Amino acid sequence: MLYRKVPKTGDELSILGFGYMRLPDKKGGGIDEDRAIRQLRYAIDHGVNYVDTAPAYHFGKSEQVLGRALADGYRKKVRLATKLPPWSVRVREDMDRILATQLATLQTDHIDYYLLHSLAKESWEKMKTLDVRAFLDAAKKDGRIRHAGFSFHGDIGTFKEIVDAYDWDFCQIQYNYLDEYNQAGTEGLEYAAKKRLAVMIMEPLRGGNLAGKIPQEVQAIWDDAPVKRSPAAWALRFVWNHPEVTVVLSGMNDEAHIDDNLKTAETSQPGSLTPDELDRISRVREEYLRLMKVGCTGCRYCMPCPAGVDIPGCFSLYNAHHLFPHDRSAKFHYFGRHGGLLSDISYAGLCKECGKCENACPQHIPIRASLKDVSKEMEGGMKVIIPVLKAGLWCMNQFERIKRIFSRRPVQE
Ligand code: SF4
Numbered sequence: 001m002l003y004r005k006v007p008k009t010g011d012e013l014s015i016l017g018f019g020y021m022r023l024p025d026k027k028g029g030g031i032d033e034d035r036a037i038r039q040l041r042y043a044i045d046h047g048v049n050y051v052d053t054a055p056a057y058h059f060g061k062s063e064q065v066l067g068r069a070l071a072d073g074y075r076k077k078v079r080l081a082t083k084l085p086p087w088s089v090r091v092r093e094d095m096d097r098i099l100a101t102q103l104a105t106l107q108t109d110h111i112d113y114y115l116l117h118s119l120a121k122e123s124w125e126k127m128k129t130l131d132v133r134a135f136l137d138a139a140k141k142d143g144r145i146r147h148a149g150f151s152f153h154g155d156i157g158t159f160k161e162i163v164d165a166y167d168w169d170f171c172q173i174q175y176n177y178l179d180e181y182n183q184a185g186t187e188g189l190e191y192a193a194k195k196r197l198a199v200m201i202m203e204p205l206r207g208g209n210l211a212g213k214i215p216q217e218v219q220a221i222w223d224d225a226p227v228k229r230s231p232a233a234w235a236l237r238f239v240w241n242h243p244e245v246t247v248v249l250s251g252m253n254d255e256a257h258i259d260d261n262l263k264t265a266e267t268s269q270p271g272s273l274t275p276d277e278l279d280r281i282s283r284v285r286e287e288y289l290r291l292m293k294v295g296c297t298g299c300r301y302c303m304p305c306p307a308g309v310d311i312p313g314c315f316s317l318y319n320a321h322h323l324f325p326h327d328r329s330a331k332f333h334y335f336g337r338h339g340g341l342l343s344d345i346s347y348a349g350l351c352k353e354c355g356k357c358e359n360a361c362p363q364h365i366p367i368r369a370s371l372k373d374v375s376k377e378m379e380g381g382m383k384v385i386i387p388v389l390k391a392g393l394w395c396m397n398q399f400e401r402i403k404r405i406f407s408r409r410p411v412q413e
């Protein structure tokens with residue numbers, strides 16, 4: 001296992017981090033907890049020392065299983081990361097309450113790396129108003145958290161604004177060879193690293209889509225390489241090739257994949273890919289772009305849209321929906337990121353057809369017509385489902401409050 005240093009703290013973190021968000025299933029349904037615990041401990045025994053979870057993963061079960069997985073001495077072998085969900089925060093006190101619950105669930109007295117989950121423009125504005133920076137300062141001061149960061153799914157302008165708005169130790173961005181110009185992208189990666197933030201990478205395999213069942217045309221390019229590697233190994237090596245990257249998170253739930261990733265993490269030094277290998281990755285990228293429904297490169301020249309549409313974000317998930325038909329998560333992510341469930345409202349159907357974006361697009365994409373297709377395919381049921389999910393989240397929060405009131409001990413006289 002190779003390790004990279006967190007610039008502000010000197011912490012040595014394994015370049016492969018364990019993302020505890022896609023735990024293995026039992027045959028009859030539900031999490032196969034014994035297997036999930038075995039897999040994590042195996043990875044730790046082979047050098048992984050960074051584990052990332054969140055209350056949102058497996059509807060809270062990930063933190064519960066992780067608390068048990070880190071018993072028997074495993075807690076002190078890792079740096080533990082979890083997240084504050086902005087959508088569950090209504091008042092400042094909620095932040096302290098949620099963190100207290102997380103410490104109890106994870107069976108620990110501190111979180112090493114604590115993130116604000118999935119920030120974008122609106123959620124950041126909300127958290128700023130609720131004084132999240134004072135909360136982070138206080139939690140660091142009294143030792144409940146060691147380092148503060150944020151994970152991000154918005155646009156590059158907002159990303160830079162957030163990086164500059166607080167003394168963060170780290171951030172977490174989506175990055176892989178198809179997302180160099182999407183969300184924070186390469187520009188954001190370099191910007192954060194220049195400001196001495198450690199950068200944790202999520203979705204290095206785009207939710208597993210750059211490994212597993214990949215298009216034949218892409219597989220042919222990999223098969224032709226003189227050095228044989230799995231598609232996952234190529235994708236991970238691309239990310240680790242960047243010296244600005246600290247940890248790459250992989251949501252592993254299969255023993256063979258864990259072994260493959262551990263092996264790749266033994267030799268993936270920054271700058272270790274040859275010009276020929278980088279050229280091969282470019283050819284794979286071009287092939288994916290050719291196969292995509294909308295040939296959007298994510299350059300963002302068309303942004304901002306006066307109607308609030310996240311044009312490249314909508315195209316990216318629409319493409320994923322078509323490129324990887326076996327994976328049904330693209331629509332779910334579309335609801336979350338563009339429908340206003342977890343992030344700002346920015347869906348394709350908001351388009352007012354002003355045409356401003358089309359003049360700016362170097363790919364000459366008929367953006368208005370394409371957005372209509374996106375809206376038709378991706379937004380069915382969204383206006384009903386989002387309020388229902390929001391109401392569900394609200395009920396869960398109320399339930400937690402009521403539970404707390406009834407579990408308070410009477411004050412001793
Ligand atoms: S045509 Fe639609 S997507 Fe393009 S800038 Fe105008 S409102 Fe935004």
Ligand code: SF4
Pocket residue numbers: 295296297298299300301302303311312360361362363364365367
């Ligand atoms: S300008 Fe064109 S290629 Fe660039 S992000 Fe917008 S739609 Fe995509």
